[in-house]
Amino acid sequence: EVQLVESGGGLVKPGGSLRLSCAASGFTFSSYSMNWVRQAPGKGLEWVSSISSSSSYIYYADSVKGRFTISRDNAKNSLYLQMNSLRAEDTAVYYCARVVNTAMVVDYWGQGTLVTVSS
Amino acid sequence: QSALTQEASVSGTVGQKVTLSCTGNSNNIGSYAVGWYQQISHGAPKTVMFGNSLPSGIPDRFSGSKSGTTASLTISGLQPEDEADYYCSTWDYSLSAHVFGGGTKLTVL
Numbered sequence: 001e002v003q004l005v006e007s008g009g010g011l012v013k014p015g016g017s018l019r020l021s022c023a024a025s026g027f028t029f030s031s032y033s034m035n036w037v038r039q040a041p042g043k044g045l046e047w048v049s050s051i052s053s054s055s056s057y058i059y060y061a062d063s064v065k066g067r068f069t070i071s072r073d074n075a076k077n078s079l080y081l082q083m084n085s086l087r088a089e090d091t092a093v094y095y096c097a098r099v100v101n102t103a104m105v106v107d108y109w110g111q112g113t114l115v116t117v118s119s
Numbered sequence: 120q121s122a123l124t125q126e127a128s129v130s131g132t133v134g135q136k137v138t139l140s141c142t143g144n145s146n147n148i149g150s151y152a153v154g155w156y157q158q159i160s161h162g163a164p165k166t167v168m169f170g171n172s173l174p175s176g177i178p179d180r181f182s183g184s185k186s187g188t189t190a191s192l193t194i195s196g197l198q199p200e201d202e203a204d205y206y207c208s209t210w211d212y213s214l215s216a217h218v219f220g221g222g223t224k225l226t227v228l
Contacts, residue, residue, distance in 0.1 A: 035217060037164075044121070045156070045164065045206050047217035059215050095163065104210040104217075105154030105169045112163055 002026040002108045004096045009113030016086050016117070022079040022096030022110060030054075030074035033099040035106060036081050038092035038115075046092075049081065050099065064090075086117045122147065122218035123207055130226040131197045139223045141190045141207035147218055151209045153190035155183060158222075159203040167205075168192055194225075202227040 008020040022034070036048040049070040050059045058070055069082040079096055096110040124142040131137040141153060152170035159165075166174050168183040180195045190209075194201055207220040 037217075039161075044204075044222045045158075045208070045219045047208070047219060050217060061216060100152075100154075100169050103152035103154070103170045103172075105152055105166075105208060106156070106164075107154075107166050107169055107174060109156075109164045109166070 002098065004098065004108060004110035006094065006096050006110045006113035009094065009115045011116045011118065012086055013119050014087060014117055017082070017084045018086065018115060020081040020083065020094055020096075020113060020115070024077045024079065024096075024098075027098070029072075029077040032101060033057075034072065034079045035097040035099055036070060036079075037095045037097050037106070037109075038090075039095070039112075040089070040092040043092075048094070051079070053101075083115070086115075088117050091115060091117045121221040122211060122214070123209070123220035125205075125207060125220035125223045127221070128224045128226065130228055131194075132228045133197055133199060135197045136193065136195045137197055137225065139192045139194075139205055139207075139225065141192075141220050143188050143190075143209065143211075143218070145188060146213040147188075147209050147211040148185065148190055149188045150212060153183070153185060153207055153209045155181075155190075155192045156206045156208070157201075157203045158206065161204075164206065197227055199227050201225060 067085045093112040097106040098108040155168040156164040
């Protein structure tokens with residue numbers, strides 16, 4: 001069974017940093033691209049970042065470019081999101097998601113971790 | 120302003136067939152498969168369709184199609200448990216980004 005479990009969320013002050021993790025199991029993690037997707041309170045889904053299976057290709061939404069860094073450790077079946085210079089508008093539930101390699105869309109989602117940026 | 124356009128709300132009665140649409144352009148829907156995601160009461164999203172594939176565990180009353188730059192999700196035989204927010208997404212090669220629609224709130228009357 002595919003499982004994606006996020007951790008690392010919490011309350012952080014504006015300008016602060018946070019590192020999210022996603023532990024993957026039930027599939028060959030090193031064979032799949034992965035996404036981070038977020039949802040602000042009362043808003044829709046927003047793509048944050050993507051990383052290919054071997055980390056060769058990395059993409060970011062304009063809203064986080066230069067502040068967030070996506071990475072992965074295939075030996076540990078883990079995905080990460082380093083978030084720096086956090087702003088109030090980064091407050092959201094952050095989801096880890098697996099990408100269907102042949103279709104460039106998501107097939108499995110984690111349960112999400114809440115990040116709150118507030119003084 | 121979302122890159123993909125969805126109806127804000129759609130409603131139907133139990134047993135009815137409803138169709139949700141997702142409109143983009145040649146850089147996204149016109150070139151790539153579309154994913155459809157169901158979100159109930161702001162819980163975690165669940166994929167109900169990707170491309171023409173139905174994920175395991177999703178009832179076959181869900182089906183997907185695409186024509187040009189518009190994708191559609193059809194639910195045949197609407198059930199009360201189908202009431203949710205539905206989002207579409209795909210890759211956009213001109214933006215080098217995944218793009219989402221703004222979501223459709225489906226109400227089962």
